Amino acid sequence: MINCDISIARKFIQDDEYLKARKKADTALDHLKNKTGPGSEWLGWRDLLADPNDAELEKIGSLGEEIRAKADVFIVCGIGGSYLGAKAVIDALSPHFGSNGPEILYAGHHIGGKYLEQLLNYLKQPKENGEPKRIYVNVISKSGSTLETALAFRMLRELLEEMYGEGASEHIICTTSKEGGLLNKLIEQKGYRKFIIPDNVGGRYSVLTPVGLLPIAVAGIDIRTLFYGAVSAYNSYEENAEDLLEYAALRNAIHESGKTIDVFATFEPELTSLGGWIQQLLGESEGKEGKGIFPTVATFSTDLHSIGQFIQQGKRSLMETFIIVEKPFSKLQVNKLEGNDDELNYLAGKSFHEINTKAREGTTEAHSEGDVPIVRVSLPALNEENIGQLIYFFELLTGIFVYSLEVNPFNQPGVEDYKKAMYRLLGK
Numbered sequence: 151m152i153n154c155d156i157s158i159a160r161k162f163i164q165d166d167e168y169l170k171a172r173k174k175a176d177t178a179l180d181h182l183k184n185k186t187g188p189g190s191e192w193l194g195w196r197d198l199l200a201d202p203n204d205a206e207l208e209k210i211g212s213l214g215e216e217i218r219a220k221a222d223v224f225i226v227c228g229i230g231g232s233y234l235g236a237k238a239v240i241d242a243l244s245p246h247f248g249s250n251g252p253e254i255l256y257a258g259h260h261i262g263g264k265y266l267e268q269l270l271n272y273l274k275q276p277k278e279n280g281e282p283k284r285i286y287v288n289v290i291s292k293s294g295s296t297l298e299t300a301l302a303f304r305m306l307r308e309l310l311e312e313m314y315g316e317g318a319s320e321h322i323i324c325t326t327s328k329e330g331g332l333l334n335k336l337i338e339q340k341g342y343r344k345f346i347i348p349d350n351v352g353g354r355y356s357v358l359t360p361v362g363l364l365p366i367a368v369a370g371i372d373i374r375t376l377f378y379g380a381v382s383a384y385n386s387y388e389e390n391a392e393d394l395l396e397y398a399a400l401r402n403a404i405h406e407s408g409k410t411i412d413v414f415a416t417f418e419p420e421l422t423s424l425g426g427w428i429q430q431l432l433g434e435s436e437g438k439e440g441k442g443i444f445p446t447v448a449t450f451s452t453d454l455h456s457i458g459q460f461i462q463q464g465k466r467s468l469m470e471t472f473i474i475v476e477k478p479f480s481k482l483q484v485n486k487l488e489g490n491d492d493e494l495n496y497l498a499g500k501s502f503h504e505i506n507t508k509a510r511e512g513t514t515e516a517h518s519e520g521d522v523p524i525v526r527v528s529l530p531a532l533n534e535e536n537i538g539q540l541i542y543f544f545e546l547l548t549g550i551f552v553y554s555l556e557v558n559p560f561n562q563p564g565v566e567d568y569k570k571a572m573y574r575l576l577g578k
């Protein structure tokens with residue numbers, strides 16, 4: 151299970167402040183369990199773990215296998231919660247270089263013309279053997295009308311129709327709401343395959359629905375173990391959520407103390423995208439009514455050489471959350487070098503995991519001495535089960551923490567403002 155250690159950060163908070171925050175966290179958890187808080191119609195992310203739908207998992211898993219066998223390229227076309235969860239899990243659990251399945255690419259997550267133009271050109275290029283690439287597109291949009299996704303999908307659809315004619319529909323899978331939205335109209339017209347995003351699950355809580363699970367399955371990751379990892383976390387925290395209550399209370403007390411930034415930092419580059427998923431999950435949930443701790447993401451030690459200076463000595467407005475993997479997942483070691491001309495022989499015989507661990511311990515020491523409260527969230531190992539547990543851990547933390555701020559964790563009214571202004575400027 152996930153281990154959460156708040157001991158370093160706790161020293162920054164007075165007992166009475168912590169106890170006040172702890173009461174709020176307890177009430178917040180009751181609201182989640184009893185569906186009595188604002189936005190409680192959006193608690194489907196808990197229901198789907200309370201009552202797993204094995205048939206749906208099976209269906210997604212077998213389509214994932216089918217696409218793995220047939221596709222050269224699989225494109226995840228979505229933005230925000232409609233791609234961040236899939237990317238987080240895929241990046242965490244896939245090899246960095248090469249793979250024995252389709253190449254997984256992303257589209258619809260911005261409006262960058264150069265990216266899309268180059269993607270379309272890349273897709274058009276035949277394979278080395280001269281045959282056309284076998285491309286599958288999974289367009290994912292709960293509303294079915296998000297501009298970034300819709301625009302990219304229009305371009306991709308045109309390309310697939312040009313390449314495969316009538317057969318293009320076979321290459322498109324849509325993940326959207328049961329009813330409504332422009333995507334559902336297209337599905338009806340064109341006969342695309344469809345997966346449903348439950349009405350009671352918001353985008354940023356949807357990674358364990360077909361939104362995340364289909365791309366994750368196509369990447370060759372065992373979605374059943376991932377999903378049941380989350381189920382085990384759900385069951386365990388229904389029994390005893392002490393760790394999460396402490397963490398939420400601590401974060402609330404830190405919020406009250408005036409800190410405004412939480413740097414989600416990992417020393418494992420595989421987990422950078424997971425930080426991106428946490429950033430949306432917390433950011434869209436807590437950042438309302440002038441409240442919240444701005445979640446940002448860093449990969450150490452890389453970013454110790456960019457924002458490390460600020461974290462150590464800049465304005466004291468920060469806390470940090472380290473996402474840690476306990477079990478080494480690489481055996482790479484430093485060899486002894488004849489002559490020691492680079493003077494690194496003092497590290498000979500040590501693994502990169504050991505060196506990286508010392509970098510983390512040293513950073514923990516330095517940053518906490520620099521007045522940065524640090525929370526440490528650890529996974530025993532980097533595998534499907536633990537990532538599933540971590541997903542639910544952060545979903546539940548978000549619910550508890552944001553309710554304890556007296557904010558609705560399940561809406562995002564502020565996102566509409568940029569859309570309105572953009573559509574006006576575009577003459578919609």
Ligand SMILES: O=P(O)(O)OC[C@H]1O[C@](O)(CO)[C@@H](O)[C@@H]1O
Nearest residue numbers: 230231232291292293296353565
């Ligand atoms: O799945 P959709 O409806 O395209 O939305 C994508 C993302 O956009 C938002 O609605 C914000 O506009 C996010 O909450 C969501 O994850």
